[in-house]
Amino acid sequence: MAKPLCTLALAGVVLLGSGCSSKITQPEEYSGFLGDYSKLEETMSASGEPVLRWTAPDFDPKRYGTLLVEKPVFHPTQAPSDQMSQQTMDQIAAYMRMSLQRELIGKARLVGTPEADTLIVRPSISAVAISNEHLKVYEVIPIALLAAATTTAAGARDQEVAIYAEVEAVDAASGKPVVRTVRKGKGLSLENRKTPLVLDDLKPVLDDWARDARNFRP
Template sequence: MKLKSLTAVVCFATLGMTGCASKYVAPEEYSGFLKSYQNLKEEKSPSGGEVMRWIKPGVDANQFTSVYVEPSQLYPKPQPTEKVPQKTLNGITTYYDQVLQTQFAKELPLASGPGPRVLVIRPAITAVSAKTKSLQPYEIIPIALIAAGVSTATGIRDQDTSIATEAAFIDGSTNEVVAQVVRKGAGAELENSSQVMSANDAKAVLDGWARDMAKSFESLKHK
């Protein structure tokens, strides 16, 4: 195996854990879900993960007395595949909603909708990219929770799953955006190229995102 091919395989096998490439979402990977990306900055999440984030200067988190999690969206419109069927996409958004509600309920009572003093969370699962050695420089598939194939000289294909999110945090009384976050992560590794991705393969990533969002809000309340 050539050294360059070996390096590519190692990079993908460790995507989201060690840095062969940037762990931050690059501007060309933004989905368009958020109204603006201009003020996003590279930050660390409470767990130490890499996020692109913006928080409105001077925002008072203590003004919010309840939280409403909007049903998470698949953005842009998903294109299910044999590898990532519609059942998996639906399972991911359903679980994302559940874990966001669970984590934020530790900070604030859950509201049934937007309103005065309600923090509205508007989340989405968005498109991501995967670098490969044998395919195009970037495979971009809408809602690309893809098993990204890395071909080697022996024809073996390592299967890594990846996922990205964008979320807006909104004042429920004014509809003003008070914070935004963009983040990506690596899901569970699939055993082979024929294995179909399930929602379970993304649950650990979704759990971590929701915990970090809730902890970030908690920290903001105490500033």
């Protein structure tokens, strides 16, 4: 009996997923929003989280007296679903912009249209992904795995929420990008696949990203 149960356990691990997913966006997950990803390098954000970033060699934040934060777009377009409504998607984009403006207001004067000394921040949301929570160590044993497989099949398993973003900062005078950043964050877990996603589930990660933008050093 031990052998079939071990085989079942191994199959379950493959089917349901185990271990931690990467905190760095993978090349196959790039959205195309930035156009050029060839110069991105893995580095750390101000808060110590891994990110992919490129900064122009001559970029100097002190050159910019004004700042324009554009409204984030979903790129590519993400269709609403039973678990994430269009209203929630609009709220996520609006809050992302508001949190960036809130944290960056002390860095430069915020403007609604570009001026000669404006740095334009162009944020995008590549995806909001909801998936089954990974198996925990204590679940990767034959008997517990049977229960885990049952709850997954029934849609009762916790759902992990991940948000992917790509942001470009552009010199308004030249129209050239000076900073490009790609990052991935984890939202709050949902109880099951029938639990709707709401803005509060992503507020913590969006707030962290905005603080990283405020504390960014070239």
